[in-house]
Amino acid sequence: MKRALLASAFTLMSALSVSAGETVDIVPPAEGSVTTEAALEAWSRIYEVASHPRCSNCHVGEDNVPMWSGPSYGKTRPHGMNINGGESRIGAEAVLCSTCHTTKSEDWENANTTPHAAPRVAMDWQLAPVEAEWFGKSSVEVCNQLRDPDRNGDRTFMDIAEHLDHDLILHWAWKPGGGREAAPYSLQEHVNDILTWGVGGMPCEND
Amino acid sequence: MKLSVNGKDREVDVEPDMPLLWVLRDELGLTGTKYGCGVAQCGACTVHMDGLAVRSCQLAVGDVTGDITTIEGLGTPDSLHAVQDAWVEHQVAQCGYCQSGQIMSAAQLLDFNDSPTDADIDAAMGGNLCRCGTYPRIRAAIKSAAQKIQEA
Known part of the structure; x- marks a missing residue:
């Protein structure tokens, strides 16, 4: 019994260390040190990321159709092959995202070098939740969504930063490979901007 | 590396990043599965992993996590699917x-x-x-x- 408990505790510890993902530093600025103006500047950089094709192509609305857009795609168009992520947002209703966006092992670094191939990460590929619709949305719309617990997965700004630390699909946006343009800044800079925006009170331009 | 393909345990000596399609065709001689585009755009290489369709050109053999079924294992000439x-x-x-x-x-x-x-x-x-x-x-x-x- 004791051995079983120890084994399960060890498994839990391993799981926690694995879920830490590609670690970034999550160090928010001191409380009260960020002006609203500085927070809005951070937001404008956050929106550059959120509206970038590497992020927004899969942050689509209730039609559940991922997009192909950005410099490496030419004309903006729906994902080819009549793909629809369905209400499941993982394609369970027709073709699973993971049929083509296969799940790779964590230690395989150069899995996405081939142009036009389906990107893959060490997580099951999926669309973002429908509440987080970003594609074609304005800075004000995305900002208000991201600070609304009812539409952001009930997350504080610290939770958002930790989500960015853990989610390997998000990490892919900064190293997409295959000739795709990476999201602007870096994962660490983006997390820093989230923390600055958060400590500054998560302001939006319409406040 | 061990694989279960069409209900049989198979052993292959390959690099883990080799596409499953290569393993099926060149190592195991199962040539019913076809190479089309190599980038998951055409579907010619589709096989099943634990019953779910997957493009075998996009799945590295080291990332196989279930039983593989190819067209050769879906049915037999005497008992077609x-x-x-x-x-x-x-x-x-x-x-x-x-x-x-x-x-x-x-x-x-x-x-x-x-x-x-x-x-x-x-x-x-x-x-x-x-x-x-x-x-x-x-x-x-x-x-x-x-x-x-x-x-x-």
């Missing part, structure tokens, strides 16, 4: 290059939905291209197979 039977009945294939991938995708569709509408078929089969344009026969064969499965 309902989709294979319908494919013969409707003489779907023209050049035939895409058909093993088409059949594997159709088989998964019918596992989850035994009375698919035209829209269901279009949604499930959109990633399987047929350059001969046999789509009307593919659709008809899937409907025939669905009927056979319902009657079975």
Whole structure:
């Protein structure tokens, strides 16, 4: 019994260390040190990321159709092959995202070098939740969504930063490979901007 | 490296980043699965992993996490899968290059939905291209197979 408990505790510890993902530093600025103006500047950089094709192509609305857009795609168009992520947002209703966006092992670094191939990460590929619709949305719309617990997965700004630390699909946006343009800044800079925006009170331009 | 392919345990000595398609065709001699585009754009290399369709050109053999079924393991000449039977009945294939991938995708569709509408078929089969344009026969064969499965 004791051995079983120890084994399960060890498994839990391993799981926690694995879920830490590609670690970034999550160090928010001191409380009260960020002006609203500085927070809005951070937001404008956050929106550059959120509206970038590497992020927004899969942050689509209730039609559940991922997009192909950005410099490496030419004309903006729906994902080819009549793909629809369905209400499941993982394609369970027709073709699973993971049929083509296969799940790779964590230690395989150069899995996405081939142009036009389906990107893959060490997580099951999926669309973002429908509440987080970003594609074609304005800075004000995305900002208000991201600070609304009812539409952001009930997350504080610290939770958002930790989500960015853990989610390997998000990490892919900064190293997409295959000739795709990476999201602007870096994962660490983006997390820093989230923390600055958060400590500054998560302001939006319409406040 | 150990793999389960068509119900048999197989041992292969390959690099873990080799696409499963290469392993099936070049190491195990299972050439029914076809190389089309190599980038998951055409569906010709579709096989099943634990019953779910996957493009074997995009799945590294080291990332295989379940039992693999190829067209050779879906049915046998003496006991065809309902989709294979319908494919013969409707003489779907023209050049035939895409058909093993088409059949594997159709088989998964019918596992989850035994009375698919035209829209269901279009949604499930959109990633399987047929350059001969046999789509009307593919659709008809899937409907025939669905009927056979319902009657079975």
